[in-house]
Amino acid sequence: MYGEGPHLRDTRPKNRVLALGSAGALVTATLLAGAVSAPTAGAAERHGQDREARGAAIAAARAAKAGIDWHDCPADWGLEKPIQCGWVSVPVDYAKPYGKQIKLAVDRIGNTGTKGERQGALVYNPGGPGGSGMRFPRRVTTKSALWVNTAKAYDFVGFDPRGVGHSAPISCIDPQEFVKAPKADPVPDTEADKTAQRKLAREYADGCHERSGGMLPYMTTPNTARDLDVIRAALGEKKLNYLGVSYGTYLGAVYGTLFPGHVRRMIVDSVVNPSRQNIWYEANLEQDVAFEGRWKDWEDWVAANDASFHLGTTRTAVQDKWLQLRATAKKNPIGGVVGPAELISFFQSAPYYDSSWVPVATTFSKYFAGDTQALVDAAAPDMSDTAGNITSENSNAVYTAVECADAKWPTSWRKWDRDNTRLNKNYPFMTWANAWMNLPCATWPVKQQTPLHVKTHKGLPPVLIVQSTRDAATPYEGAVELHKSFKGSRLVTEKDAGSHGVTGLVNPCVNDRVDAYLLTGKLDTADVTCAPHATPKP
Template identity: 35%
Template sequence: MDTRRLFTVFATALGTAGLLVSGCSSGGSAPRASATGSAVAEELQPYYGQKLRWRDCGVEGFQCTTMKAPLDYAKPDGGDIDLAVSRKKATGPGKRIGSLLVNPGGPGGSAIGYLQGYAAIGYPAPIRARYDMVAIDPRGVARSEPVTCLTGKEMDAYTQVDQTPDDDAEAAKLDKAFGTFAAGCEKRSGKILPHVSTVETARDMDVLRALLGDEKLNYVGASYGTFLGATYADQFPNRVGRLVLDGAMDPSLPAIDINRDQTAGFETAFQSFAADCVKKKDCPLGTTSTADAATALKKLFADLDAKPIATGESRKLGESLATTGVIAAMYDEAAWPQLREALAGARRGEGSGLLALADSYYEREPDGTYANLMFANAAVNCLDLAPAFTGPEEVERALPDFEKASPVFGKGFAWAALNCASWPVDPTGTPHRTEAEGAAPIVVVGTTRDPATPYKWAQSLAEQLSSGRLLTYEGDGHTAYGRGSDCVDSAINTYLLDGTPPEDGKKCS
């Protein structure tokens, strides 16, 4: 189920498709002004001074280009990395404000895929009228020298490994699977693995800001994209324009706390789903209580662990894929009807519905190939923070806390947090407060029953940021902007268009 610390916008995964490190000095040369007035170190001038050559993307209305960045900012003369960029120019009417960068999360989500498949079409018309909508695939992701780890067949096997081991032999098999995954990443992408941190991606964003001709960075980041945006603000507070951080992460937490908090978040989301489900006469988990629904789901998982069921293809649905399918639907309450239908099918011995949900989560194509989402996700997470656990014994000791956080998902989530233990590159980041002293007002958005980025993370990030403004959505699902709340959308649109942030602590439903 390898799903921990995957912070992405599930709606985009269905429809179209974390953590903090301190920056490295790029040398001791005196900085000089770039074309946009920002100070840039001498060694980085070739990057800040390059010219973007835009071309038609082959997708109506979009332009594409490639920019270069240092592979290693600590050694800017040690080689380049090519990063893919796309934009859709402001449509008017109204005076153009500048560029608006968007990122959907992950880490590993394609920002270009999100832009072309949703943001440049689904964002409110006044926003699209006055901003060039822009996306850059982060280093190691999608079109930007993507990290690769396993073949399609190898990923199929990996996603089916039992992540709720019942004995030492099963625990050893899971630990070995994580090691095989990590070894595959090193074999196929060893050169880039040390250089896909969030700090480096944030520095890439500043290069792009300058190349776009913007004095300040305007940005909407969702989920893990909030961590990226907060990291940018902490490094370049004087270059912060209008930043929206929706579905916020807490950069001050170590990996084990992130994983345990997320476990509790998915439990909260499941309780909301179950409360809705039991009111319906056809609820596949019963119609009595949420407690009975949880018991029924745990029994289904146990049955699938003992005997996987047919799916209509060569893969069978076991506990791991079934759990991932359920988790996937927790991201968006609009997926609850699909989940009810899939659970009903599984109880009849038909696994195709839950398998389809799991495949959407993993970005598996019908031909058996995978996008690089899960590869980049591990590469960034394992570089950004020290692993939650270094071996099976530590997982065993933590199980009671995880199972307390979620009686339904706790065991599987705890074991999934072992995935960075065998990572071939040492982590470069440590958890710490992110204050971005001197930055313009930054809007931090939290949803009270968000499964992937628990609400308390948004509260914490807004408190840490010197200019943070907390906007609360009292509801279900992952992230809030553009998901049906006129109150949330109006507050963010006003901020992006006029520069007026919402009052700190504003609540919407």
Template identity: 35%
Template sequence: MRNLARLSAVGAATAVLATALVTPAQAAATSWGACAGGPGVDPRQECTTLHVPMDYRASGGQTISLAVSRIKTAKPALRQGVLLIIPGGPGSPGLNRPSVQVKRLPQDVLDRYDIVGFDPRGVGQSSPVSCDLETRDLALTRLKPYPDADGGITENVAWSRRIAEACARNGGPLIRHISTRNEARDIDRIRQALGEKKISYWGVSYGTYAGAVYATMFPERTDRVVLDSNDDPDPRRVARQWLANYAVGVEDRFPDFAAWAAARDGEYGFGADAAAVRRTFLDLAAELDRKPLPWPGANPEELNGNVLRETMLNALYSDANFPMLATLMRAALTSGELPPPNTPPVAAMQNTAAHSGATMCNDVEWPDSVSLHQRQVTRDRAAHPLTAGMPVNMGPCAFWPYKPAEPSVRVTSRGPANVLLIQNLRDPSTPYSGALKMRQAFGQRARMVAVDSGGHGVYLANGNTCGDQAVTAFLTTGHLPQHDKNC
């Protein structure tokens, strides 16, 4: 649930004004209209609604809506096609991504593409789902399965059962049909509705896996594919591996924060070198395990060791977040006043939790052995103390009431050589080691640009000029680098 690490940045998705009425077997947008106003919505962005099958195996059955947006190129004579932005998560909205990215994308890219966004099925304005979870179950230290302070998982087992039962009871029929395969099919309906023979897209985080699945299911319908901050596509594990990779990614990335804090030892007092900062963090987390501090307004209303660990994970997504973590640590160490908690909106939490859980559980089966998970947690806490066993702990998928309707997709090298992977070497969420598995799966279809940087998100985010230029060149010319490249 990588999106849950960034829920504080998720606002309400923009409403869609134009609705297209079509037959269940089609997804042709008949009209576009102005998007509902909201903070940051570009006046050029227009919206429509597509209707697609809830169950692609039931021709003529119930349909659901997909909210789609676009900002057209200002230079139609140079137009290459559309560039669809596939959001991460799973569970992140994407309807207003065109308004965000037109402020950042190079003009050469904007001249050649209509920039297209969408809310995935079940998210935001696209027939949203909710499991109607209790407030206590929306804590980020529950939505990521942190074990108890002593390493036990009894509470996780109870929570996992409670979440699975709530989703079965409250999720409605759609929750059974949220999967990466169906997101890929939805993307192809968007392509059809836009009147494009082929589609280019930029997938980030979970969007890399969705993009890889699309490129595998519909290889001849892809034009230029950019996959940014890549998931391990192991078809036997899928999201189980993504969660496990947090342990690796955080260990890869934490030294960047430790070096930053050590350089500011006079301000924060965590230690004059990276090793000392690491000891300070681990000691503080252990102390907060034993004696949590009151933190009114947070969920839970205390700063405990797991809340500190989750705050740390969030902070590692971008160097810009380092001061936030350091300020919280300093306050806890000095008995100072804790900063105001940044609590995501409940509605967004409910929607994201339901969609994220459904995607992860419907893509692949998960083991339900409590003893297996306890052994995994015990080993992982020793090997990767920064994440304290969370990445391999038990979650709702162990008790999910539905079996996957289809096998997970095995990404292969069959198809055109039109896939560019871009990857930070020190990504806390989708580590480089997992991205190499994606590179291996695509074979000669792909090239990888590895960027010597930290954080989650590369192109126009935590990357560098070399990496950004490589992506821009591919989008504007269609030519992959001759070889994998280091920046």
């Protein structure tokens, strides 16, 4: 999954290991496959886009007239005053703007500065697909130091994208069944193991269709971008100020392509490669390689801090401990509930986020010091957390629905098997877990789209792109590709760093440029390379 920072961690499913796709893609041949000739298919695609563009304009005009009826947020949403909540209606199908409507949940907190300082609303998406942005206004109520200056100028606005949370949520399986432990080892030993996983993937795809079939054809990134424009209109904003992280960068890239003249300021942080050939199959394969690299970075750090963790003084020694732990959990799930799948779900947060380096290493260390319960507490699914389980299941359903609908995926198991077997030899940490998570797309029960060609159109202002070079979830090449696609953009690179979600970290070289852009619109005259933020300390 492509998503930013600690506030998403509690929503991560524990039984299907997450992969960013947030934050992968199809090969060209697959994208072009089909019975319709290319020119005819292109004409049909353009006709459909024209209808949807007209529908989006109708929906936006309607929303601008209606506005948003702001009120105190429901008590069980966990959003304290003065944050306010409201709803924005959008069509399920933009080709039929007067057809079935759904309501999207939005929230806001007003700017903290004067009326004269206010520059409008800053709308946020944290990634996924499947992440909720509703906690964004809490950066103001919790007085997050990084956002004090921006909060003076902007209302902070979050929303649940279509299908997520409070916005017509979709589902693919009973939430309690979704988190039930233990799970099989994602790394297959035999053909029978692969057959079993393929069966689960087909059943999951079928479950999505049975439980949410009416929404599935419309769970696409372009539709979410159209929703974003309707939200802009409902807020009374002529132009959008937007911050997108992880998958939120792809949403921003699609929005900037569809609505270039509606963008005022846009920051994209930890970037999904928007190439049509990359969305989404190839992106997930590239992710497997990047995760392995960042996993090794973490192991090097653990080894360098052996005085604190006692797991070995070399990367090889730390890796041996990891393999020993996996083997133990595979033979007998630890505490009866933590098997290899649960281990990967827990340990993957270390290559995702530097903020997880210390807690994951500490739990790892405690296990080998004889404290098994610490690992069980950290990695086992919480079967009693009904609300959390619903959120996890919903988040995974949206992730699957959007990535499967956005692009045509390979349907040949031989291709999946060949590609992942090859990758697993050198990049074993996430490869098979990622494959099984995405395999429902091979048998997806509704039509899969051709990804939008992300590019610069007239009216698009300069976009600020922020990226670390060692990011596991969204490899650096994605930022380079979007930089090429969006002419006039500026790329701020955090060199030799790899935490996902750079704008949420303390690094003045990055933070000052984010503030300057949002507050004044100014960008450096050339791309910038920043030194890494501080390495975590035990």
